[in-house]
Amino acid sequence: xxxxxxxxxxxxxxxxxxxxxxxxxxxxxxxxxxxxxxxxxxxxxxxxxxxxxxxxxxxxxxxxxxxxxxxxxxxxxxxxxxxxxxxxxxxxxxxxxxxxxxxxxxxxxxxxxxxxxxxxxxxxxxxxxxxxxxxxxxxxxxxxxxxxxxxxxxxxxxxxxxxxxxxxxxxxxxxxxxxxxxxxxxxxxxxxxxxxxxxxxxxxxxxxxxxxxxxxxxxxxxxxxxxxxxxxxxxxxxxxxxxxxxxxxxxxxxxxxxxxxxxxxxxxxxxxxxxxxxxxxxxxxxxxxxxxxxxxxxxxxxxxxxxxxxxxxxxxxxxxxxxxxxxxxxxxxxxxxxxxxxxxxxxxxxxxxxxxxxxxxxxxxxxxxxxxxxxxxxxxxxxxxxxxxxxxxxxxxxxxxxxxxxxxxxxxxxxxxxxxxxxxxxxxxxxx
Numbered sequence: 001x002x003x004x005x006x007x008x009x010x011x012x013x014x015x016x017x018x019x020x021x022x023x024x025x026x027x028x029x030x031x032x033x034x035x036x037x038x039x040x041x042x043x044x045x046x047x048x049x050x051x052x053x054x055x056x057x058x059x060x061x062x063x064x065x066x067x068x069x070x071x072x073x074x075x076x077x078x079x080x081x082x083x084x085x086x087x088x089x090x091x092x093x094x095x096x097x098x099x100x101x102x103x104x105x106x107x108x109x110x111x112x113x114x115x116x117x118x119x120x121x122x123x124x125x126x127x128x129x130x131x132x133x134x135x136x137x138x139x140x141x142x143x144x145x146x147x148x149x150x151x152x153x154x155x156x157x158x159x160x161x162x163x164x165x166x167x168x169x170x171x172x173x174x175x176x177x178x179x180x181x182x183x184x185x186x187x188x189x190x191x192x193x194x195x196x197x198x199x200x201x202x203x204x205x206x207x208x209x210x211x212x213x214x215x216x217x218x219x220x221x222x223x224x225x226x227x228x229x230x231x232x233x234x235x236x237x238x239x240x241x242x243x244x245x246x247x248x249x250x251x252x253x254x255x256x257x258x259x260x261x262x263x264x265x266x267x268x269x270x271x272x273x274x275x276x277x278x279x280x281x282x283x284x285x286x287x288x289x290x291x292x293x294x295x296x297x298x299x300x301x302x303x304x305x306x307x308x309x310x311x312x313x314x315x316x317x318x319x320x321x322x323x324x325x326x327x328x329x330x331x332x333x334x335x336x337x338x339x340x341x342x343x344x345x346x347x348x349x350x351x352x353x354x355x356x357x358x359x360x361x362x363x364x365x366x367x368x369x370x371x372x373x374x375x376x377x378x379x380x381x382x383x384x385x386x387x388x389x390x391x392x393x394x395x396x397x398x399x400x401x402x403x404x405x406x407x408x409x410x411x412x413x414x415x416x417x418x419x420x421x422x423x424x425x426x427x428x429x430x431x432x
Contacts, residue, residue: 059354063379079317095181363380
């Protein structure tokens with residue numbers, strides 16, 4: 001009778017506790033049961049932020065502006081970041097996506113439109129930043145694959161890891177012109193037990209992929225794990241903790257090149273995919289979940305390093321910031337990204353339109369180098385011509401060196417400013 005009541009007690013208790021064997025000791029661990037408080041938090045958390053940004057117009061030689069942003073966030077803003085997005089003359093870039101079923105939009109009726117990869121392709125194509133990206137060519141993801149499939153050709157592997165996929169790995173991406181590689185393997189084989197990969201194996205694979213891209217002069221971004229609680233391998237506390245450990249390791253290892261795909265879609269206080277974002281299998285996310293992943297990817301601004309505008313963003317973590325000097329006539333695009341305390345992101349673009357100088361005066365500002373012939377060194381964003389009145393003043397980072405024959409209308413040089421003319425080179429001042 002005593003045995004019967006003990007068995008009944010454990011069966012009832014099993015709805016609230018799981019029994020794990022750890023070092024030959026039975027440990028009772030509470031399951032994550034959504035509470036009324038967690039439900040209230042989830043409702044609040046699923047109110048993603050929004051942000052808008054101002055546009056402005058300059059006429060050279062004026063070269064400074066203040067851009068402003070306004071964010072609305074039910075959860076409060078955790079971070080704000082202004083970055084450069086697009087500069088005049090910036091070349092189009094190619095993005096290649098390596099990943100598994102999340103990257104192919106598993107379960108979505110229109111993955112080319114609603115998945116985070118499809119949204120990214122369409123967004124950057126529409127912004128004139130990417131080189132005519134297409135789903136079939138640039139999305140190399142394959143459902144069921146794990147991170148070792150993206151390893152370089154010829155990488156050693158075990159039967160559990162699996163070999164590199166020569167049509168879907170980092171070698172393929174580099175050979176096919178990728179400037180930017182996004183790596184997204186959220187959970188496959190990331191569990192505790194037979195058949196699961198260790199943290200050492202997982203991080204080794206990510207580092208190898210990343211370092212291979214960097215060695216080839218490409219940018220590489222690693223997305224983190226995502227919550228997963230489906231049986232048989234992911235329905236235990238140890239594996240849930242393991243997924244978080246991998247997430248934290250990726251964020252620590254890759255810094256600005258890591259993208260958090262866990263926080264925006266997890267239900268607060270649990271290890272589950274938030275019901276609003278759950279496709280229904282406790283593995284994949286629905287269209288609303290993909291939107292949150294897309295917003296976090298955009299917030300990482302994978303194009304920042306390609307924007308060659310020499311301007312400085314004075315206070316990038318403020319709502320409003322001065323940007324100066326902007327000297328290239330045409331449109332410049334800057335991005336503001338906000339992330340709320342829940343991990344949701346929102347992004348907006350500020351366009352600064354720069355008009356050319358209206359007069360004939362051009363000031364040397366020397367912000368790039370001492371090269372006279374570099375337009376970025378001039379206040380009008382153009383190199384002086386025969387009708388230009390040139391002014392070279394004090395206080396510039398560099399002072400000009402003339403390496404080819406030059407003709408200008410006039411030139412005014414401040415005291416203690418050095419103008420260097422290379423041997424055999426002639427500077428002609430017409431004076432009319």
